[in-house]
Structure formats: structure tokens, C-alpha cells
Amino acid sequence: LAKTTQPISMDSYEGQEVNITCSHNNIATNDYITWYQQFPSQGPRFIIQGYKTKVTNEVASLFIPADRKSSTLSLPRVSLSDTAVYYCLVGVTYSGGYQKVTFGIGTKLQVIP
Amino acid sequence: SQTIHQWPATLVQPVGSPLSLECTVEGTSNPNLYWYRQAAGRGLQLLFYSVGIGQISSEVPQNLSASRPQDRQFILSSKKLLLSDSGFYLCAWSGTSGGGYEQYFGPGTRLTVT
Numbered sequence: 001l002a003k004t005t006q007p008i009s010m011d012s013y014e015g016q017e018v019n020i021t022c023s024h025n026n027i028a029t030n031d032y033i034t035w036y037q038q039f040p041s042q043g044p045r046f047i048i049q050g051y052k053t054k055v056t057n058e059v060a061s062l063f064i065p066a067d068r069k070s071s072t073l074s075l076p077r078v079s080l081s082d083t084a085v086y087y088c089l090v091g092v093t094y095s096g097g098y099q100k101v102t103f104g105i106g107t108k109l110q111v112i113p
Numbered sequence: 114s115q116t117i118h119q120w121p122a123t124l125v126q127p128v129g130s131p132l133s134l135e136c137t138v139e140g141t142s143n144p145n146l147y148w149y150r151q152a153a154g155r156g157l158q159l160l161f162y163s164v165g166i167g168q169i170s171s172e173v174p175q176n177l178s179a180s181r182p183q184d185r186q187f188i189l190s191s192k193k194l195l196l197s198d199s200g201f202y203l204c205a206w207s208g209t210s211g212g213g214y215e216q217y218f219g220p221g222t223r224l225t226v227t
Contacts, residue, residue: 034215043203043218044157087156101216103149103157 004088009108018075020107022088025069033064033071034101036087044087044103048073075109083111115140119204119219126226132177132191134222136204139185144206146187147216148179151201163187199226 005023012018024033032051036044048055048062050071055062061074075082085108091101116139126132138144145164149157159172161179169179176195180188187204201223205216 041201041221041223043205043221044216046215046217049215102159105154105156 004090004102004104006086006088006104006107008105009110011110011112012078013112014079015077018078018082018109020073020075020086020088020109021070022073023070024088024090027068027090031068031090033062033068034089034091035060035062035071035073036089036103038085038087038106047086078109078111080111080113082109084109115206115217117204117206117217117219119202119222121222122220123223124225126194126224128196128226129193132189132194132198132224134189134202134204134224136187136189136219137185138187138206141185141206141208143184144208146181147205147207148187148189149203149205151203153200157203161189194226196226199224 003026006020010020032049034049035047037047038044048057048060050062050064052064052068063072063074071088073086085106087103087106089101089103118137120135143165145162147162148160150160151157160177161169161171163169163181166181166184169181176193177189177191189202191198201221203221204219207216
């Protein structure tokens with residue numbers, strides 16, 4: 001499994017755009033990149049997933065350069081409710097959909113009013 | 114829509130006692146199922162995964178076991194709990210076709226071993 005490295009913590013003011021970068025130098029050809037959000041005492045919640053270039057949904061954007069050795073989660077105009085831990089995962093989806101991934105300690109985002 | 118249930122929500126057990134945590138999924142068939150453990154301030158550790166009834170794979174050696182007696186039921190057990198078994202236990206499921214196979218997590222069980 002590819003190891004991921006992301007900042008342990010980040011602070012941002014309300015209304016700003018937040019970019020969290022994850023490094024995954026050993027990413028394999030078949031690996032997808034997935035981001036999750038976790039609030040205290042809750043299970044992680046899927047945010048976005050991508051393989052290359054750019055993916056956007058109603059919550060966030062994911063930017064993946066051509067070499068795929070890093071990825072950046074972009075949260076537009078954060079609010080206090082975005083204060084959470086964000087996990088970057090890299091893993092292979094096997095036949096049948098089983099995905100073997102590793103959750104690190106994530107990035108603790110603190111949004112300041 | 115799909116939902117995932119876990120119970121109990123919290124549990125306090127003495128060292129050496131048995132454990133049984135249950136997870137059920139509704140609204141989907143033949144899901145992949147996962148058990149994770151999260152120690153305080155740490156990331157999630159994958160304990161077991163299952164791709165079908167009776168098919169269990171263990172990721173780390175420990176005194177825990179898992180079973181999948183029905184398609185949408187996943188059980189985590191222990192015969193004798195250790196202090197180090199304390200943590201937040203999360204069950205998750207993912208689909209098997211037609212998507213990115215992202216995982217959906219249950220509400221979790223907070224286990225304290227005393």
C-alpha cells in the first residue's frame with residue numbers, strides 16, 4: 001500500500017478556500033485517491049475520489065497532477081462546520097469492489113470565526 | 114437508500130470478559146464489509162474485511178475475531194478482552210459494482226476496557 005503524508009493540522013478563517021495537500025510518492029498504477037472527513041465520535045464520511053486530473057462535486061474539488069505523486073483537496077469557502085479531520089487514502093480496488101486502504105492520522109482542520 | 118447500523122453505541126467491559134459487536138447494513142446486497150478500530154487521537158486500523166458470507170480476512174494478529182453469518186451482518190468478537198482493546202470500533206461497507214467503491218461508515222461503538 002502506498003504511504004501518504006499530509007499536514008497534521010491546519011487553521012483557516014471562515015469563508016476562505018482551504019487546500020490540503022497529500023503526498024503519495026509510491027502510488028501504484030491501479031491506485032485511486034480518496035478523501036474522507038471525520039467529526040469527533042463519528043465514522044468517516046466519503047468526500048471525493050479520483051484517479052487523475054481534476055474531480056469536482058458539490059462539496060469539494062480534487063486536483064491530481066500528471067505524475068499522481070500528490071493530490072490536493074480543495075474546500076471552497078469553509079464554514080465552522082467544516083472543522084474536522086480529513087484523511088487522504090490511496091488504495092487498490094480489487095475485483096468485486098473490495099478496497100484495501102490505510103487511514104493515517106489525517107489533517108485536523110480548525111476553522112476560525 | 115442504504116443505511117448501516119452498529120450496536121451498542123457505548124460499552125464498558127472488564128478485562129478478560131467476552132465481546133460481541135454487531136453491524137448490519139440495509140438497502141444493498143452482497144456488500145463488502147469492514148471492521149476498523151480507532152485509538153484515541155489516532156488513525157483507523159483495518160481489522161477485518163469480508164467479501165461474502167463466511168469469507169473473513171484478518172489484517173492484524175490480535176485476540177479479536179469476526180464472522181459474517183448473513184449477507185448484511187458482520188460481527189466482531191473476542192473471548193477475553195485486553196486493556197489494549199479499548200477504542201472506537203467502526204463498521205463500514207462498500208459496493209461491489211458500478212461505482213468508485215468508496216466506504217460508508219456506521220456510527221461506531223466506543224469500547225472501554227477496565
